[in-house]
Amino acid sequence: MKRRLLGLLLGLVTTAAIGTAPTAAATPESGLWAGTWATAVQKPSSGLGPNWSEAGFADHSVRQVVRVASGGVSARIRLSNEYGGQPLRLTGATVARAGEGAAVKPGSVRDLRFRGARSAEIPAGGELRSDPLPLLVAPLEELTVTLYFREPTGPVTAHVNAIATSYRASGDHRADTGAAAFTETSTSWYLLSGVEVLAPGKSAVVAFGDSITEGALSTVDADNRYPDELAERLGGKRPVLNTGIGGNRVLTDSNCLGEKATARFERDVVAQPGVRSVIVLEGINDIGMSAFPPDDCLGPTPWVSAAELIAGHRELIKQAKAAGIRVIGGTLTPFKGSFYFSEEREAVRDEVNHWIRTSGEYDAVVDFDRALADPADEDLMLAAYDSGDRLHPNDAGYHAMAAAIDVKQL
Missing domain, CATH: 2.60.120 (Jelly Rolls)
Structure with a gap:
């Protein structure tokens, strides 16, 4: 049976590769x-x-x-x-x-x-x-x-x-x-x-977010971003796709930091071939970037309330569920001591995280916040996981994030 299936699949590949019109089974929508x-x-x-x-x-x-x-x-x-x-x-x-x-x-x-x-x-x-x-x-x-x-x-x-x-x-x-x-x-x-592979039955997980999903300040060329670590945990049995953008925000566009999450979700999650679930980790930049003046690179830098940010997350959830995609919320990670921390901004993060954990609006929750927090000060990233800027994890921190995911929830 396996040989027959492999022969069928290779036949489809050969037909498409020589320029003959592909069959329906060779289209990205076919599964x-x-x-x-x-x-x-x-x-x-x-x-x-x-x-x-x-x-x-x-x-x-x-x-x-x-x-x-x-x-x-x-x-x-x-x-x-x-x-x-x-x-x-x-x-x-x-x-x-x-x-x-x-x-x-x-x-x-x-x-x-x-x-x-x-x-x-x-x-x-x-x-x-x-x-x-x-x-x-x-x-x-x-x-x-x-x-x-x-x-x-x-x-x-x-x-x-x-x-x-x-x-x-x-x-x-x-x-x-x-x-x-x-x-x-x-x-x-x-x-x-x-990059796409012919792999019937493989359903992808998309990691969607900002620089912490992107893997900022992890070791270059080492593939130690948290989505890479998750792919290793899954042993290649399911694809994990990383669509994080450094500095990205849920509610605000930027020339340098990408379109807002609510606008790019369709392209970067829904349109990915074979996607079955998505992990959303985004919002810390909406909270923090009000510390900076607007410019041509950053774009606007408004103060964002917890209610506004929650409304943005609800829009992401709505888009995912409309596409039949399971949507998992990641709590926003500690940022005390970072370049844009303040007690007022910390209060917004706490309120958003409380909503992610308790509202039931996400299909499941990954508590990245508690996975990285210092037990002695939960607003602070544990020193062993800190890259040095009090905002981005190091390689060990990204490993801890992947370990915090219950793969059964995917």
């Missing part, structure tokens, strides 16, 4: 495809640090390494031009099994095709999926995607704080197995927004 890696895309910006998004690429190869959460018998990638003002021309792309740094494992480089062609156009404001590539992908495996742009792209859609190294080379080096040509590095992702 055969599941996201195994994802990121939330942002406008081109240097607001959180230098990166290549505003300048874009011209005769450049961009090599990006991602660790998938679960495996499958075929793979395809998703590219986003969400914030592009014009169609973007991709000359070609490859996928390979990652080696050290920018190197890939010899013999593993495979050309990606798009409706049978090596080159493709990503529509303005849209996205592009590659054709399925017959490729056995193992759970928690690292894959390398290399994109080559011969023509100038202009500013490109990105994810600014990847906590992972991307590499750039001048000229066409998409087929290189060695790292020598890739002399420039960045810690952002560009255009690459998802």
